[in-house]
Amino acid sequence: MSDPRTTRAWPHPDVVADLAALRAAAPLTHCITNVVVSNVTANVLLATGASPAMVHAPEEAGDLAAVAGGLLVNLGTVTAEQGEAARVAVRAAVGAGVPWVLDPVAVGPLPMRTALAHELLEHRPAVVRANASEVLALAGGTGGRGVDATSGPEAALDAARELVAATGAVVAISGPVDHLVTADGVLHVPGGDVLLTRVTGAGCALGALVAAFLAVAPDPLRAATAAHAVVAVAAERASSASRGPGSFAVGLLDELSRLDTHAH
Amino acid sequence: MSDPRTTRAWPHPDVVADLAALRAAAPLTHCITNVVVSNVTANVLLATGASPAMVHAPEEAGDLAAVAGGLLVNLGTVTAEQGEAARVAVRAAVGAGVPWVLDPVAVGPLPMRTALAHELLEHRPAVVRANASEVLALAGGTGGRGVDATSGPEAALDAARELVAATGAVVAISGPVDHLVTADGVLHVPGGDVLLTRVTGAGCALGALVAAFLAVAPDPLRAATAAHAVVAVAAERASSASRGPGSFAVGLLDELSRLDTHAH
Amino acid sequence: MSDPRTTRAWPHPDVVADLAALRAAAPLTHCITNVVVSNVTANVLLATGASPAMVHAPEEAGDLAAVAGGLLVNLGTVTAEQGEAARVAVRAAVGAGVPWVLDPVAVGPLPMRTALAHELLEHRPAVVRANASEVLALAGGTGGRGVDATSGPEAALDAARELVAATGAVVAISGPVDHLVTADGVLHVPGGDVLLTRVTGAGCALGALVAAFLAVAPDPLRAATAAHAVVAVAAERASSASRGPGSFAVGLLDELSRLDTHAH
Numbered sequence: 001m002s003d004p005r006t007t008r009a010w011p012h013p014d015v016v017a018d019l020a021a022l023r024a025a026a027p028l029t030h031c032i033t034n035v036v037v038s039n040v041t042a043n044v045l046l047a048t049g050a051s052p053a054m055v056h057a058p059e060e061a062g063d064l065a066a067v068a069g070g071l072l073v074n075l076g077t078v079t080a081e082q083g084e085a086a087r088v089a090v091r092a093a094v095g096a097g098v099p100w101v102l103d104p105v106a107v108g109p110l111p112m113r114t115a116l117a118h119e120l121l122e123h124r125p126a127v128v129r130a131n132a133s134e135v136l137a138l139a140g141g142t143g144g145r146g147v148d149a150t151s152g153p154e155a156a157l158d159a160a161r162e163l164v165a166a167t168g169a170v171v172a173i174s175g176p177v178d179h180l181v182t183a184d185g186v187l188h189v190p191g192g193d194v195l196l197t198r199v200t201g202a203g204c205a206l207g208a209l210v211a212a213f214l215a216v217a218p219d220p221l222r223a224a225t226a227a228h229a230v231v232a233v234a235a236e237r238a239s240s241a242s243r244g245p246g247s248f249a250v251g252l253l254d255e256l257s258r259l260d261t262h263a264h
Numbered sequence: 265m266s267d268p269r270t271t272r273a274w275p276h277p278d279v280v281a282d283l284a285a286l287r288a289a290a291p292l293t294h295c296i297t298n299v300v301v302s303n304v305t306a307n308v309l310l311a312t313g314a315s316p317a318m319v320h321a322p323e324e325a326g327d328l329a330a331v332a333g334g335l336l337v338n339l340g341t342v343t344a345e346q347g348e349a350a351r352v353a354v355r356a357a358v359g360a361g362v363p364w365v366l367d368p369v370a371v372g373p374l375p376m377r378t379a380l381a382h383e384l385l386e387h388r389p390a391v392v393r394a395n396a397s398e399v400l401a402l403a404g405g406t407g408g409r410g411v412d413a414t415s416g417p418e419a420a421l422d423a424a425r426e427l428v429a430a431t432g433a434v435v436a437i438s439g440p441v442d443h444l445v446t447a448d449g450v451l452h453v454p455g456g457d458v459l460l461t462r463v464t465g466a467g468c469a470l471g472a473l474v475a476a477f478l479a480v481a482p483d484p485l486r487a488a489t490a491a492h493a494v495v496a497v498a499a500e501r502a503s504s505a506s507r508g509p510g511s512f513a514v515g516l517l518d519e520l521s522r523l524d525t526h527a528h
Numbered sequence: 529m530s531d532p533r534t535t536r537a538w539p540h541p542d543v544v545a546d547l548a549a550l551r552a553a554a555p556l557t558h559c560i561t562n563v564v565v566s567n568v569t570a571n572v573l574l575a576t577g578a579s580p581a582m583v584h585a586p587e588e589a590g591d592l593a594a595v596a597g598g599l600l601v602n603l604g605t606v607t608a609e610q611g612e613a614a615r616v617a618v619r620a621a622v623g624a625g626v627p628w629v630l631d632p633v634a635v636g637p638l639p640m641r642t643a644l645a646h647e648l649l650e651h652r653p654a655v656v657r658a659n660a661s662e663v664l665a666l667a668g669g670t671g672g673r674g675v676d677a678t679s680g681p682e683a684a685l686d687a688a689r690e691l692v693a694a695t696g697a698v699v700a701i702s703g704p705v706d707h708l709v710t711a712d713g714v715l716h717v718p719g720g721d722v723l724l725t726r727v728t729g730a731g732c733a734l735g736a737l738v739a740a741f742l743a744v745a746p747d748p749l750r751a752a753t754a755a756h757a758v759v760a761v762a763a764e765r766a767s768s769a770s771r772g773p774g775s776f777a778v779g780l781l782d783e784l785s786r787l788d789t790h791a792h
Contacts, residue, residue: 042564054605055638056605057640059608060640060641077321106317197310200303244518244521245518247518251771255772257726257772257773300567300580341583461574507782508786510571510781
């Protein structure tokens with residue numbers, strides 16, 4: 001796991017360089033995301049150095065997506081109308097060459113979002129960010145493989161490879177060690193903290209940060225790697241100074257803003 | 265008020281036991297709630313030990329409600345579509361034997377939600393959590409009894425008893441001392457802190473926590489008691505270390521996560 | 529800029545008096561605002577001393593607006609339905625003599641909200657709160673004057689004067705020094721902190737606070753001045769004790785609640 005050829009963590013030079021590029025560009029990051037996490041998502045983007053924008057009316061989502069640096073579609077509280085906004089935004093993004101991220105929250109047991117996720121996958125996201133059970137559900141078509149939602153990323157590696165083959169996306173599976181799967185293999189991003197699972201939106205905000213890095217990184221794997229490594233190190237630092245999930249969430253934003261790209 | 269037969273507070277053995285059970289089970293708690301408080305609601309559930317899920321598309325709300333441990337319906341920012349999701353979710357919950365909580369935010373002066381609350385009450389929530397004026401509005405049918413919204417729970421006790429008789433629900437009235445009303449009498453939960461009224465969503469999150477405890481407590485009164493007592497003690501501890509409502513809200517999450525079920 | 533005739537800052541006696549009046553009245557402040565900032569908006573209102581209420585169903589928004597002390601319409605994540613709620617609320621507010629604030633987030637490039645903003649402007653908001661590029665877009669009809677979104681308030685002064693002449697509103701332009709424009713001139717509110725631009729919703733919450741002050745201040749310019757001056761001083765104090773945007777956002781709420789109207 002600590003093989004340097006297959007592991008990336010802060011302060012790997014690529015991660016540091018991509019964060020410096022993010023801060024220099026402050027890319028407009030269009031997030032169509034769920035109502036529970038929209039605030040923390042915007043704050044994570046701002047703290048790291050990106051410029052968040054949330055527009056999810058179908059009448060406007062395409063105009064914004066076409067001029068964004070990256071687009072996130074997160075299905076957490078999707079409705080029929082927001083689903084239509086996602087369709088419009090993804091088509092506009094693809095048409096304009098804007099890379100996009102799919103975060104297929106809770107696909108599998110819930111039918112509307114599962115069908116929508118499959119439909120959106122045909123528009124070739126640059127990155128799919130998900131947990132193990134969501135990856136299994138997407139690859140299997142209907143979920144229901146009997147894998148516990150708390151399974152680690154390892155349980156979903158075969159499914160992730162299927163998804164990579166079918167869509168061309170980088171598939172990022174969150175877990176104690178994040179697994180970033182491409183046709184060339186698996187990159188591991190260690191670190192983070194269990195408190196990331198005790199505050200809402202940490203994973204969703206990570207998906208948005210991948211979208212932001214897509215605007216500046218040389219390729220989708222680099223973008224996904226930078227986002228995961230940056231959150232992992234900020235979480236470690238925030239955890240050591242926190243008394244619980246409340247102070248951890250505050251510290252996470254502080255630490256994201258304090259990451260030093262010059263000292264390395 | 266401090267009669268031990270009619271007062272419950274942390275660390276009453278029932279409350280400690282129910283919190284231990286909550287943490288062991290981490291019950292899936294489906295919240296159809298308002299956009300203002302969805303984030304703090306999820307964070308309160310996570311900090312205490314439950315697993316929040318917010319799904320409010322009518323196409324999906326029933327699928328989730330049927331497999332949840334408990335369901336919350338909060339009408340704070342209800343729209344026609346979310347109202348339909350609430351109907352679907354409540355029917356599915358009742359059909360599957362999943363207990364549910366109604367938080368009838370601002371019923372009385374606002375017509376759509378007031379009609380919806382009355383309609384939903386026919387599906388027998390396990391608990392109604394509200395403030396005094398909301399209880400008065402629900403019992404009176406139209407509100408408009410001229411009672412000040414800042415009235416304490418005592419002013420709504422007769423109305424609460426009517427509501428208990430009509431619906432079979434435990435009626436939990438929030439106030440400086442929370443009053444939990446059943447056909448057998450009134451249980452008082454003291455404690456808390458005035459800062460709970462200076463941060464948005466404390467009451468709404470409390471309703472969600474009642475729904476979470478319904479999944480593990482022996483009966484609805486125990487569930488309501490545990491939720492109110494746990495928030496009360498965490499609020500007292502958070503208040504003593506806070507400089508104002510911002511640090512109080514952070515400390516509340518920390519203290520909920522730190523409640524020790526082993527020391528008692 | 530430090531001319532006392534054209535500059536207002538805490539603890540100017542008018543600002544102190546208006547804050548004392550706000551806390552005494554705790555005005556019901558109806559916010560139709562975007563999902564990203566609804567939580568922080570409610571918390572800023574509560575910390576300062578107002579009573580927030582968010583209702584955005586078209587079926588109910590008018591009932592609440594007619595009895596509120598002030599109304600905010602913020603177009604950040606407007607949808608067709610929320611736009612209809614805004615129309616209903618503004619008509620009800622105007623009919624009942626309730627003053628209202630327009631925060632035209634991102635008008636210019638996005639067509640639906642731009643048309644809606646122009647339509648709503650005909651109902652004479654008491655205050656328009658915006659950044660420089662939004663003021664330029666509103667005054668110019670379509671935006672597209674090629675002004676950078678990061679332009680300071682000075683770049684939008686002529687456009688603001690056009691908007692004042694056309695609508696009668698006070699036009700408040702946020703920036704390093706906030707500019708409050710009326711037919712009689714420009715009032716400057718200095719202070720604040722760059723961290724206000726690194727947390728989401730600081731400007732949106734400021735718009736809500738203007739709506740709250742409209743309920744108690746002698747005129748719209750006084751209301752806008754008080755809101756801007758109060759946020760500016762709280763931000764300065766919060767910044768000096770913060771490690772980054774996370775702790776700054778927490779401290780901002782604490783400091784708003786701690787502003788002392790008696791010491792001056």
